[in-house]
Amino acid sequence: MKLEAETTDLAGLLSSNKKELDSLVLDFLPKIHRNREISSLYEMMRDYPARGGKGVRGSMCLLWCRLFGGKREDSLLTAAALELFQNWILIHDDIEDESDLRRGMPALHKKYGTSTSINAGDALHGKMWELLLSNKAILGPELSIRILSEFCRMLNETTEGQQMELSWTTHSKWDIREQDYLLMVTKKAAWYTCISPSRLGVMLSSLRREHANDKRLMEQLIELGTDLGVAFQIMDDVLNLTADPKKYGKEILGDLYEGKRTLMLIHMLERCSSREKKRVTAILSKPRPKKLHTEILAVLDLMGEHGSIEYAKATAKNYSQKALSKYDTLTSQYGLSDSRESQTIRLLMEYLTSRDY
């Protein structure tokens, strides 16, 4: 019972944070221009930010700032910029991955065409830096620049991870080692979902309180966020195969239709016979519309046979526990274990790696 109440509290907190950050973003973005074409650009830029989502990254930043004694209002703009980051990069991601849907609606390029959507992504990207520059009035120029640098790092990591994943698809590469998969996921997902949100939150708190061992702390947050982000992404991929379609917002088995290299797939390909391997990679290499549902189910069955889904769940659990244990060490090291924010972040970490939709 207690866990359920806590989860509801967490859900309420996430949703109220998200609401506040969304309205901050939408107030900041331009609305209308006397020129019709430019107005339609503005409409495109506002599209994904108006579609919602969980707001995990923004909330993470707000919570880590509070945990270390920072003020919520100091971190709002940066948390909103994190949400903006996700929105512009998803516009480009959806084009790169040829995704048709985003949050239950047609992807931006399906609504407006690819060319203008690439451009709208760039325009929204620009607005992210502009929003971050407005930090100066609250944080001063020095800290504002530190925040900007963290966004640069985050973007470097994310584009490197994206390149890894795209290259595997483009070059039909199936022999992927688990360690390459982990590097890809760390770069593509962990940095912008976990590592940078926590680092940014702590940086923002430094406006109110000096942290004893700043550099070491920043390193610890990379280690912690890597474990958490890897666990999060593996579970995200597992859910794509196992979630209840009524609760799940995306297309069940969509990753198999996309030929996405997941931990389950890598595990299965390493264990199945060479005949099976040939068949699976032939199916997954087909263009999406040519994939038969029965073929996709056969791949899923093979994963079951080889215990690949169980393996992925166990791996995620392992990373999640490593992350929680690092978190407990870190909070006790800074004497923050008993604070309410500390409990909430812990709950959020558990939720990220054990949610069922």
Next chain:
Amino acid sequence: MKLEAETTDLAGLLSSNKKELDSLVLDFLPKIHRNREISSLYEMMRDYPARGGKGVRGSMCLLWCRLFGGKREDSLLTAAALELFQNWILIHDDIEDESDLRRGMPALHKKYGTSTSINAGDALHGKMWELLLSNKAILGPELSIRILSEFCRMLNETTEGQQMELSWTTHSKWDIREQDYLLMVTKKAAWYTCISPSRLGVMLSSLRREHANDKRLMEQLIELGTDLGVAFQIMDDVLNLTADPKKYGKEILGDLYEGKRTLMLIHMLERCSSREKKRVTAILSKPRPKKLHTEILAVLDLMGEHGSIEYAKATAKNYSQKALSKYDTLTSQYGLSDSRESQTIRLLMEYLTSRDY
């Protein structure tokens, strides 16, 4: 004779500036990563910056900084970031416009595929901000943030101009008023080619010398740069129809194959018969591979008949003269008319609007 010698000096200056800025950019960009896929991302990011170009935008920034008493070394990073801006945005532009060639070689997405090229453009975009953040060590945080804000403005304007042009193509719009064309060109070309390079140069000089009437000066540079940029873009489009193929780096008549809305085309469509208009727009609306060379030549002939190319040249000349006169007023107002930099900028302005390749 004198003009020729001066032009050679200018060409030498542009090329030596470009060389310095290119090596700054290429030294800054990452080279190699132990992961093969990430190394190939780095290779893609270094591709356009290694292809050369005239480096007009970077030189413009260096010269305006010197003109107002700034030091060359204060403006090098920012001038290099302007070149980086052009490089990443051209990667995306070439995808959006479906261009096959860039500086005589296959466009990036023709070499590496569209998906990874969109991502490489984003990665290079991130590096532009990172380079600008390294300004802090030389310029201090306050001025660095002003420079970053100007880049945000420049990106807003450029993406708005790009959206206008892309929308006209996507929606097969041919009834374009000259004033809409001018707004598009101002946003898409004048801002990043003329306005921001000059404003950035002057901002950078403020590190060494206070400018009496800064805000008014910044406004004047918008007006001057608009006239110059419009003249530059019109002449750029004229050259696409009239240049000597031996000197011209791009595909002659390529704009007609692309169906690009140019001043010549708008002028001609306003003057030809409705039967001719129907035929021209039918030809230009066809997908590129379906356009016959004879059809393209027929459109070109019609432009000749209606004096549209002459009209465009006269319009460019008019804007160019307005720009030069604004420049003379501005330099005399600040007592800078006799300086060597002042002469060089004037030559560069003349070159930009009267070059024959």
